[in-house]
Amino acid sequence: MKLSAFFAILSATSALGARVPGANSKITYDGYKAFRIHTGENEALVKSKVATLKETINFNMDTAEHLDVVVPPKEVEAFVALGLDSVVIHEDLGADIRAEGDFAPYESAASAAVPSITWFNSYHAYADHVTWFRDIQAAFPGNSALFSAGTSVQGRDIFGIHLWGSGGKGSKPAVYFHGTVHAREWISAKVVEYITYQLVTGYSTDSAVKAILDKYDFYIIPFVNPDGFVYSQTTNRLWRKNRQTRSGVSCVGTDINRNWPYKWELTNGASTDPCAETYKGRAAGDTAELQGVVNFTKSLAAGKGIKLYIDWHSYGNYILTPYGYSCSARPANNARQLELARNLNTKIQAVSGTRHTVGGACSTLYATIGDSTDYLTDVSKAEFAWTIELRPGSSASNGFVLPVAQILPSGQEQWEGMKWLIANM
Incomplete structure (x- = not known):
């Protein structure tokens, strides 16, 4: 759910297309790999190393135990060269998205019948x-x-x-x-x-x-x-926020679960950057x-x-x-x-x-x-x-x-x- 400020900034220019409101071409993620990086006591160091990769995408909640990142094909070699303690969680993210299957057609149940x-x-x-x-x-x-x-x-x-x-x-x-x-x-x-x-x-x-x-x-x-x-479903399998546009802002979307009218005014736990996932x-x-x-x-x-x-x-x-x-x-x-x-x-x-x-x-x-x-x-x-x-x-x-x-x-x-x-x- 929550993504760190580091990853929020990173995602703003990533392949997620956050800066392309209204883009209709479907993102396939073919060849993208997802890695789980074990951080231990070296979270800051890990983040600084990952920050050297310009198109890596945040994938998971930000915890002190591990970070999950998606790496485009052209940066996989550079990611491996960082020498981080990581395992692959998606060998080919695009293939795994397709493996979710085409949406099965639903035939409406007969009158008053419980769906199957x-x-x-x-x-x-x-x-x-x-x-x-x-x-x-x-x-x-x-x-x-x-x-x-x-x-x-x-x-x-x-x-x-x-x-x-x-x-x-x-x-x-x-x-x-x-x-x-x-x-x-x-x-x-x-x-x-x-x-x-x-x-x-x-x-x-x-x-x-x-x-x-x-x-x-x-x-x-x-x-x-x-x-x-x-x-x-139609454009970006990894989209998180709503689809709200705002005047003077190129990025799309607000995190609905950082917008409830209680403790909203606090500063630690959400972002004020319209391009951030939170x-x-x-x-x-x-x-x-x-x-x-x-x-x-x-x-x-x-x-x-x-x-x-x-x-x-x-x-x-x-x-x-x-x-x-x-x-x-x-x-x-x-x-x-x-x-x-x-x-x-x-x-x-x-x-x-x-x-x-x-x-x-x-x-x-x-x-x-x-x-x-x-x-x-x-x-x-x-x-x-x-x-x-x-x-x-x-x-x-x-x-x-x-x-x-x-x-x-x-x-x-x-x-x-x-x-x-x-x-x-």
Whole structure:
């Protein structure tokens, strides 16, 4: 998620095309290699060496343990000559992007029929995601409704689905999920869709599912950043931000998760450079997407309140509790949050062995300001507000470009964790 100031400056002139707003030619990344560089206690030295390469692209969150970088073919020899402690995580990034597969066509389900589980065998075009949610709602008409949380800068609906149980619509505290805040993190939409699928299909057949849906209302927004997601599918697989343009600025996009109107004014944890991947905008909440989403969030907080909020991201396998803006501040219920998060990790790990690192966002990973979980904790008063970073973990041989074979396992392990968490929180 967060990228260092060093990499933000680097990416502004990189092959990501951040300085070419409106460019329509698709970036293939053929021949580009991705390396994981182990930094240890030499982070500054590693960064200074990588800085000698002019077109290397940042690829991962910035941690003190390792840096993931994408190197164009013409700089691979120079990168190897740096002698860094590194391993290859993409031998040919372009080939691995193609290996994600062509988007499988989606055939709309028959009237009132639940879509097939084969939806999770591949990635899909954005329009098919929209149709899928319409179909899943139609299969659960008495206990669900589609809603809008505003529109994107390019006019796309920021849609979501509301699910409820026997108490009736809007009668219980909210469980509130966000996906695809960062465009390239495709697996986040698939995971929240899998959770939606299990809630809908399990309500009439699984007493544990019925119990949690009777206890909480679920509000699930799969694409907080629909414009960026579409751009990542059509033009640049590694695009992160939204597609907002600003007068007098050649670079495109604002990081929606550095634009929330809380602690936005702080300086450590976002960038003021419009070309940076973590650009926070000119003012708090000045992205079109957040203007609607913040208002929707306020409506949930003012209603029955928010019990649990999760912002789903990739990658690295983390369960991050508040806060991002401070490495020393702790929520009042910090001990309870960490207890639940550690138990959640255990439940996820029991499914397929995937382990998550658990801890406060800033102290465990990096500082962030203007982010959703801090806002949900202190402004919306959500009892629990977490970021979950999905597959792959730090030992995997891939990054944002997650093979299709891992879509279903990602959903399955998170669903088993959510069933336990929501029943026990």
